[in-house]
Structure formats: C-alpha cells, structure tokens
Amino acid sequence: MKRVITGGDVFVDGRRRRLDIVVNGESIEALVTPGSGPTDADVIDATGLVAIPGGVDVHVHTREPGYTHKEDLITVSRAAAAGGYTTIFGMPNLDPPTMTAEDLDSVLEMYNEKCIVDYNHNPAAKLVDQIPAMAERGIAAYKIYMVVDTGRTYPHPAAIGVHDHGELLRAMEAVARTGLRLMVHPHDQAIMDVVEQAFWAKGDRSPAAYGKTLATGDGIIWDTATATLLRLAEATGCKLHIVHAQTIRQIEMFKQARARGVDVTAETNHWALFLGRMSDIEEQGSYVLSYMVPDHHREAVWEAMADGTINMLSSDHAPHTREEKEVGWTDAWAAHTGTPGIQEQLPLMINAMHEGHITLDRLVDLVSTAPAQVFGLLKKGSLAPGSDADIALLDLDKVWTITNEGVQSKIGWTPYDGREVKGAVAHTMVRGTDVWANGAVVGEPGHGRFVRSEGHL
Ligand SMILES: [Zn+2]
Structure with missing residues (x-):
C-alpha cells in the first residue's frame, strides 16, 4: 500500500522544501513535486506542517523489567510516539540490570512484544566477559x-556502577574490541562524597543542596570524570559517548580530544536546557531531577549544540512516581533521580528555535540524523528515498500548554505542566504506520522492531 504525505514542507538535505513524500510499505519511495504522486494512494494532508525524520532517542529509561510501577515498554513507547520519536534505546538500570547476553535477550523479547516504536537497548559494560557476546x-x-551512590540503590544499582579507573580501563579495552561505542555518565564519586557529606553535616538535604553538590566547583564532578574518560578512550581506542554534557570545560575537552583523533560524541538532555536553574529546583524540588546547570554553562551548551560540538539531544526520560519524588522535599538524596521528558522535548526545542537558540537544521540533526549516524542506524534519521518511513509532522506555529493530563507516560505528570510552548508534534509514523495522529496514540504494541546497529562498521 502506498501513502502520500501532501501539502506540507519536507526537511531534506539540510533544508526545508515544498515536496510530497511517497511512502511504499515501510519505506520512503520518493520525494516528488506537490501533487505529482500516485493518485490511488492513501493521502495524509500535511498542510501547514513540516515533515522531519522521526526522532532517535538513544537514552531512555524504559523501567521494564523491574520498575513497571513507574513505566513499561508500552507506556514509554506511547510517550515516544506522542513526542515524535520513532526509535528509542533503553538503558540497563533495570531489575535485573542488563549485564549479560541472557539478560539482553530477555529484555529484547519484551520490547518485541510490547514496543510501539522501533528500538535497541544499551546493556551495562560491567561484566567484561559478557561484552563480546x-x-x-x-x-x-x-x-x-x-x-x-552513597546511600541509595536506585537509579544506579550498585551492581552496575563502575567508578574504579582500573575497571574502566578493562571495560574500555573490551568495548574497543567490539568496535561499538561506550556511553558513560561521567561522575566523580569521590568528590561527590566529600561535598555531599559537608551539606549533610549541616543537616541540609534539600533539593537546593543536592543541586549545589552536583554543580560544585563550577562542575568538577563532571569535568574530572570527563577528563579521565577521554584519556582512557585515547589509550584504548574505545569510541566514547558522554551523556549529560553540561559544562564549558567538557565542551573544550571534546574539541581538544577530537583534535587529537579521539572518537568522542556527546549528548545533552532537555533538563539541562529547560529545568536546570536554581529557581526550577526551588519551585519543583526533586521533580526536576535536580541537577543545577548555571546559566553560563547553559549558554555554552546551546552554542555547542549549534556548532555540533555536542552531537545530539537525548531525553534521558526517567519517570518516577510522585511518591518517589515527594520525599525529596525533606531529603533530596532519598528521591529517585531523573525526570521524564521524551514527550515534551521536541515541542520545547521548537519553542527554543523560535526564541533563537537553535535553527531547524541543527534541531533535526540533534534529535534524529546525528544519533542515527553515530549509532549506525542506516535507514533512520533521514527522509531520503530508501530510508524507513519514520516521519514526524511538526506544527511549528501551534501555541499550546503542556499539561499533566496530556502525559502518555504511566506516571501521569511532567515537570513542564503549565508551560506554554510554540511548536507541536501533529503526527508520527513508524515505518509507514501511524503511531500518533489527531492527538491520540494509534500505534499498536508489538509494532516496534529491533533496529540492528551497523555501528561497528
Ligand atoms: Zn539516564
């Protein structure tokens, strides 16, 4: 069956053009001049909309198995579809954490049965002998x-954390042999320990203290870890992907390392751009994560996203129940860390585009093209003929208010409740099948398919 998306613009080859998209089965067959597509096709009216390749979010906390009271593979993929994301990569901090080939097979079976959008999964590089399989x-x-973590077991179960440099070296040597990329949450636990203990000694376990701990020394917890990782990547030849990039010195280090030939990519996350002010932390406490990203760093991050030093934007979608967050008002260290956002990230970015932070060209690259290319998804991240028909139709000018009522995630809340944005996802399709249309999720669990990476090539 053929479908034609007509009447709108198409973002292709780095620019916006007035074209129709002809979809044949699961693939994009052609981009044609408006009105010249097949006449017997199913027609999707995209008047006033812009088609971009569906988002590829390589950092999603799906919560299944183990934490399905927060989220599961059906609800997370509903949120992805509503947010314009057509491929997600899940994270290994599950129960059981994904550490062995057997764990991986079992979790991939669950996606196969339940996921609405396409998927892959990032296992932990904790057990070196499991890495090749x-x-x-x-x-x-x-x-x-x-x-x-000191004093908690979630979201970084002790079993999968790696802080010892020797252990990091061995893991990176093993990952280097696979040719794949290692994603790392850079964090200097030793510095974190002494700084947080100083707050605790004063009896201050507030969200503000937590935010200040993470931002201490203008970002040393992030920067010293990043420096170590880059040096180890250089020594081992391991391809590195730094998550949560958010400081000026990290950005400088990425540039310097690349100049020396280190293969490092980096992502930032919606919360660093839209929730990282101390005022956000004071107003919403643990609901906003609550990592503080000072304004001078945030400005540098926007610049680095504009010039490509930060390659991609991932959601780090991390749903928790209200109960798991409420406790943070009196003890931010007892609250589960992370905040949801896969559904809101693209509208927030379009709004930021209108505010002059980013161009449409860079936005598409950050959310779709770059993650597909970096992680070797050859048929994703592009609207060129032959690509999978993974398409998000954006209404760039729609002004609307994000609300808890509209949340597809199981937890039923968003840190952006009440925020007015200009920009919306009108329609999402995964390999030619609608998953989000007319304000409703229409994709079926099980539609999603494993996207094999050719990243080792
Ligand atoms: Zn994360």
Whole structure:
C-alpha cells in the first residue's frame, strides 16, 4: 500500500522544501513535486506542517523489567510516539540490570512484544566477559554509570556502577574490541562524597543542596570524570559517548580530544536546557531531577549544540512516581533521580528555535540524523528515498500548554505542566504506520522492531 504525505514542507538535505513524500510499505519511495504522486494512494494532508525524520532517542529509561510501577515498554513507547520519536534505546538500570547476553535477550523479547516504536537497548559494560557476546546481538552501544551512590540503590544499582579507573580501563579495552561505542555518565564519586557529606553535616538535604553538590566547583564532578574518560578512550581506542554534557570545560575537552583523533560524541538532555536553574529546583524540588546547570554553562551548551560540538539531544526520560519524588522535599538524596521528558522535548526545542537558540537544521540533526549516524542506524534519521518511513509532522506555529493530563507516560505528570510552548508534534509514523495522529496514540504494541546497529562498521 502506498501513502502520500501532501501539502506540507519536507526537511531534506539540510533544508526545508515544498515536496510530497511517497511512502511504499515501510519505506520512503520518493520525494516528488506537490501533487505529482500516485493518485490511488492513501493521502495524509500535511498542510501547514513540516515533515522531519522521526526522532532517535538513544537514552531512555524504559523501567521494564523491574520498575513497571513507574513505566513499561508500552507506556514509554506511547510517550515516544506522542513526542515524535520513532526509535528509542533503553538503558540497563533495570531489575535485573542488563549485564549479560541472557539478560539482553530477555529484555529484547519484551520490547518485541510490547514496543510501539522501533528500538535497541544499551546493556551495562560491567561484566567484561559478557561484552563480546552482547555485541553479536546487534546492539548499538554499552552503558557505564560512574555513579556509585552513597546511600541509595536506585537509579544506579550498585551492581552496575563502575567508578574504579582500573575497571574502566578493562571495560574500555573490551568495548574497543567490539568496535561499538561506550556511553558513560561521567561522575566523580569521590568528590561527590566529600561535598555531599559537608551539606549533610549541616543537616541540609534539600533539593537546593543536592543541586549545589552536583554543580560544585563550577562542575568538577563532571569535568574530572570527563577528563579521565577521554584519556582512557585515547589509550584504548574505545569510541566514547558522554551523556549529560553540561559544562564549558567538557565542551573544550571534546574539541581538544577530537583534535587529537579521539572518537568522542556527546549528548545533552532537555533538563539541562529547560529545568536546570536554581529557581526550577526551588519551585519543583526533586521533580526536576535536580541537577543545577548555571546559566553560563547553559549558554555554552546551546552554542555547542549549534556548532555540533555536542552531537545530539537525548531525553534521558526517567519517570518516577510522585511518591518517589515527594520525599525529596525533606531529603533530596532519598528521591529517585531523573525526570521524564521524551514527550515534551521536541515541542520545547521548537519553542527554543523560535526564541533563537537553535535553527531547524541543527534541531533535526540533534534529535534524529546525528544519533542515527553515530549509532549506525542506516535507514533512520533521514527522509531520503530508501530510508524507513519514520516521519514526524511538526506544527511549528501551534501555541499550546503542556499539561499533566496530556502525559502518555504511566506516571501521569511532567515537570513542564503549565508551560506554554510554540511548536507541536501533529503526527508520527513508524515505518509507514501511524503511531500518533489527531492527538491520540494509534500505534499498536508489538509494532516496534529491533533496529540492528551497523555501528561497528
Ligand atoms: Zn539516564
């Protein structure tokens, strides 16, 4: 069956053009001059909309298995569809955490049954002897958390944290042999320990203290870890992907490392752009995460996203129940860390585009093209003929208010409740099938398919 998306603009080859898209089955067959497509096709009216390649979000906390009271693979993929994301990569901090090839097979079976959008999964690079077998499954990357939390077991279960430099070295050597990329949450636990203990000694466990701990020394917890990781990547030849990039010195280090030939990519996340002010933390407490990103760093991050030093924007979608967040008002260290956002990230970015922070060209690259290319998804991230028909139709000028009522995620709340934005996702399709249309999720669980990475090539 053929479908024609007509009447709107198409973002292709780095610019916006007035074209129709001809979809044949699961693929984009052609981009044609308006009105010249097949006449017997199913027609999608895209008048006033802009088609971009569907988002590829390589950092999503799906919560299944183990934490399905927060989210599951059906609800997370509903949120993805509503947010214009057509491919998601899940994270390994599950129960059981994904550490072995067997764990990986079992979690991939769950996606196969339930996921509405296409998917891959990032297992933990914790057990070195498991690393080669997991690569054979077609994964795109491994994940390491340098967080070895003091006093809590979630979201970084002690079993999967890696902070010891020797252990990092061995893991990176093993990942380097697979040719795949290692995603790392950079974090200097030793510095975190002394700084947080100073707040605790004063009896201050507030969200503000938590935010100040993470931002201490203008970002040393992030920067010292990043410096170590880059040096280890250089020594081992391991391809590195730094998550949560958010400081000026990290950005400088990425540039310097690349100049020396280190293969490092970086992502930032919606919360660093839209929720990282101390005022956000004071107003919403643990609901906003609550990592503080001072304004001078945020400005540098926007610049680095504009010039490509930060390659991509991932949601780090991290749903928790209100109960798990409420406790943060009296003890931010007892609240589960992370905040949801896969559904709101694209509208927020379009709004930021209108405010002059980013161009449409860069936005499409950050949310779709770059993650597909970096992680070796050859048929994703582009609207060129032959690509999968993964398409988000954007209404760039729609002004609307984000509300808890509109949340598809199981938790039923968003840190952006009440925020007015200009920009919306009108329609999402995964391999030619609608998953989000007319304000409703229409995709069926099980439609999503494993996207094999060719990232080792
Ligand atoms: Zn995360």
